[in-house]
Amino acid sequence: MPDIQPRPGDLSSCLRDWSGPTPVLVRSGGTSSRSSDPTLWSLDLRTHCRELQLSDDGCRVRVGAGVTMAELQGHLSPAGRSLPTGLSGLPGAGYLLTGGISPLSRNQGLAIDRILALEGVWGDGTPLSLTAEQSTSADGHASDAWRGLLGAAPFLAVVSAIELSTTPRQPLHIARALVSPETLAEWIQRAEDWPDGLSLQWFWAEQIEILLVAIEADEASVQAWAACLPHLARLPGALVEQIDGIDVLPRFGSLIRSPHRGGPVSTEVLGLLAPAWGMATPALINAAREVMAQRPDPGCALASQQLGGATARVPSAATSFVHRQALWKPWITAAWPVGDPAARQRSLAWLMQLRNQLQPHCPGVHLAQLHDHLPWHGWELEAAFGDWLPGLRRLKEQHDRHQLLPGL
Numbered sequence: 001m002p003d004i005q006p007r008p009g010d011l012s013s014c015l016r017d018w019s020g021p022t023p024v025l026v027r028s029g030g031t032s033s034r035s036s037d038p039t040l041w042s043l044d045l046r047t048h049c050r051e052l053q054l055s056d057d058g059c060r061v062r063v064g065a066g067v068t069m070a071e072l073q074g075h076l077s078p079a080g081r082s083l084p085t086g087l088s089g090l091p092g093a094g095y096l097l098t099g100g101i102s103p104l105s106r107n108q109g110l111a112i113d114r115i116l117a118l119e120g121v122w123g124d125g126t127p128l129s130l131t132a133e134q135s136t137s138a139d140g141h142a143s144d145a146w147r148g149l150l151g152a153a154p155f156l157a158v159v160s161a162i163e164l165s166t167t168p169r170q171p172l173h174i175a176r177a178l179v180s181p182e183t184l185a186e187w188i189q190r191a192e193d194w195p196d197g198l199s200l201q202w203f204w205a206e207q208i209e210i211l212l213v214a215i216e217a218d219e220a221s222v223q224a225w226a227a228c229l230p231h232l233a234r235l236p237g238a239l240v241e242q243i244d245g246i247d248v249l250p251r252f253g254s255l256i257r258s259p260h261r262g263g264p265v266s267t268e269v270l271g272l273l274a275p276a277w278g279m280a281t282p283a284l285i286n287a288a289r290e291v292m293a294q295r296p297d298p299g300c301a302l303a304s305q306q307l308g309g310a311t312a313r314v315p316s317a318a319t320s321f322v323h324r325q326a327l328w329k330p331w332i333t334a335a336w337p338v339g340d341p342a343a344r345q346r347s348l349a350w351l352m353q354l355r356n357q358l359q360p361h362c363p364g365v366h367l368a369q370l371h372d373h374l375p376w377h378g379w380e381l382e383a384a385f386g387d388w389l390p391g392l393r394r395l396k397e398q399h400d401r402h403q404l405l406p407g408l
């Protein structure tokens with residue numbers, strides 16, 4: 001089906017008068033599998049939702065949903081400002097609305113924790129304009145609508161513009177290196193004791209690459225970083241660099257990803273959330289290793305980001321990202337050649353096999369990619385939202401009663 005490229009002012013009538021198939025898909029950055037489907041319509045926000053306005057003091061930015069994170073950072077960095085964006089500049093508002101986990105989140109929080117205002121329409125077409133100030137009481141209690149939109153907006157509304165509080169752009173120390181599964185387990189255990197300004201990311205495909213990110217201005221992190229350097233020096237391919245900000249982070253996994261493969265690839269990504277693994281880490285990595293040895297496609301991978309610190313200091317009931325005590329976000333990527341249903345089946349079965357191995361240690365889900373077209377959607381909703389799911393379903397009934405947007 002062709003895309004619709006609505007202006008922000010057209011969204012209301014577009015949804016009110018909707019007579020096409022459902023769900024209606026929404027595309028901001030267009031990086032996830034569920035931003036388009038040949039049998040469904042997508043509202044493509046990339047053409048007309050392109051606002052970018054930085055306040056005079058640089059502390060607030062208003063961003064249209066069709067702007068990518070690279071474009072947003074490109075607008076902020078000349079003013080010496082930044083946001084905790086993720087491992088790639090490609091995603092758009094989907095990153096900001098579904099949580100937004102950055103290598104700096106342990107120090108600066110999730111992207112949703114920086115949202116000051118949201119504009120758009122509810123699923124039934126009713127205009128929506130909410131601010132954090134109006135939606136949060138003096139004792140920090142968020143209204144259900146605000147809580148629902150911070151982390152579960154794709155089920156409830158189409159957001160056309162977002163206002164966020166920015167931070168100063170900060171120089172970073174980064175290090176990348178190749179590790180074995182045993183050494184990865186050691187780094188994970190080491191990282192569980194790190195201060196908030198230092199984080200560990202890892203990407204495991206044919207080989208395993210680790211990425212450390214430390215905030216240069218954070219004294220505790222620089223000390224912990226210095227303690228890491230002798231361990232790093234022993235690792236193959238170790239690269240230690242200083243960069244001007246999170247916006248110029250090198251491509252994640254670039255030491256081990258092959259630049260070329262046969263043809264276009266389809267992917268599905270399942271994001272998990274886990275508490276500290278502690279002494280269970282070696283057994284967990286060993287279990288993952290068995291399944292990693294059976295990857296059906298070179299694009300199949302397991303990776304992880306680190307949470308904790310500032311992300312854990314926000315109450316669970318403040319947003320729809322309820323797993324505030326999570327320390328790790330492992331995600332599994334299933335990949336296959338476009339248009340090969342048998343290969344798709346194999347890669348998705350492999351993804352489930354790996355999920356089953358990890359699940360005892362990874363009880364939560366980070367719903368950054370929607371899977372309402374796959375059999376595990378119901379399980380994912382429960383694991384992502386837990387006790388808050390009935391509250392989200394009430395909001396859905398109130399604001400998207402015709403179920404135009406993906407099902408909850």
Ligand SMILES: Cc1cc2nc3c(=O)[nH]c(=O)nc-3n(C[C@H](O)[C@H](O)[C@H](O)COP(=O)(O)OP(=O)(O)OC[C@H]3O[C@@H](n4cnc5c(N)ncnc54)[C@H](O)[C@@H]3O)c2cc1C
Pocket residue numbers: 025026027028029030031032033034035045065085086087088090091092093094095096097098099100101102103153154155157158159160368369370
């Ligand atoms: C290379 C790469 C690196 C990534 N790194 C990170 C990372 O470091 N940290 C992290 O947290 N995530 C990361 N992600 C995951 C990514 O943030 C999510 O998949 C995100 O949802 C994608 O954003 P998008 O704008 O491209 O969304 P799209 O693919 O356009 O849409 C994603 C979903 O969100 C819904 N949606 C999108 N825009 C809106 C809107 N304006 N209003 C309502 N619903 C909407 C859509 O219905 C769709 O189902 C990464 C993804 C990629 C491809």
